[in-house]
Amino acid sequence: MPGSTEFQQFPKSTRVLDHYLLDYLDLLNQYNLGYEDLQFHIQGAFLNLSKSKVILGPSRIGPNSYDLTPRLPTKTILIERSDLISLDKDLDRLEVIENKGPFRLVLNQHEYPATENLQIPSSSELSVDSIMGHENGLRKRNTEMVLIQSNVVAQEQDHQNQTRLFCKEIPNPILQFTALPPPPLKSAQTGFSNTLDDLIRLANLRSILVQLHKIVADNHPAT
Secondary structure, eight states: OHHHHHHHHSSSSHHHHHHEEEEEHHHHHHHHHHHHHHHHHHHHHHHHHHHHHHHOOOOTTTSSSSSOOOOHHHHHHHEOOOOOOOTTSTTHHHHHHTTTTEEEEEEEOEOOGGGGHHHHHOOHHHHHHHHTTTTTTTHHHHHHHHHHHHHHHHHHHHHHHHHHOOEEOOOOOOTTTTTSOOHHHHHHHHHHHHHHHHHHHHHHHHHHHHHHHHHHHHHHHOO
């Protein structure tokens, strides 16, 4: 067929551009579906929150009934540097970029004590204390240094073990409202958590869509 012959004669860059255009449309469809999921989760979360206010009372659930400022959040948003898409790169890289977008959620389950509160003598301090008073030759000093280094490694391991021992699990924020949260309040918490996941995914998808749109627009052949 003449059409297929002409298509085979297209430059490679044009065929790659067509693939990018198809990827753009596919990701745009995923973005629209994700936006619908976001609306569903937000509506459900606020509906369950309203039910919780009826059960517990408006004074128990409101803008002045909780304080999260001194607490470590259970979820943290990290903004990372995202590599730009290039026509010279493989198309399979789109999936990698989607999974490693500029925004990422980090789950925080434990709160660790400050490292300065658990102090361990440095190797230099141990060396001075151990070598002072020992002047019985180079061989003995070398033996002391080996023992010192082993002692430092052991103390560093003890430091890590103490850090794990004194770490405490972050309390569930929902317990600030009541010790026994009703099912609607738990559902509201799950809904808002899913909403945050949806927002991060949509933000990453939009970042890729903007890059793809720029590539298609800049490399589209003039007519």
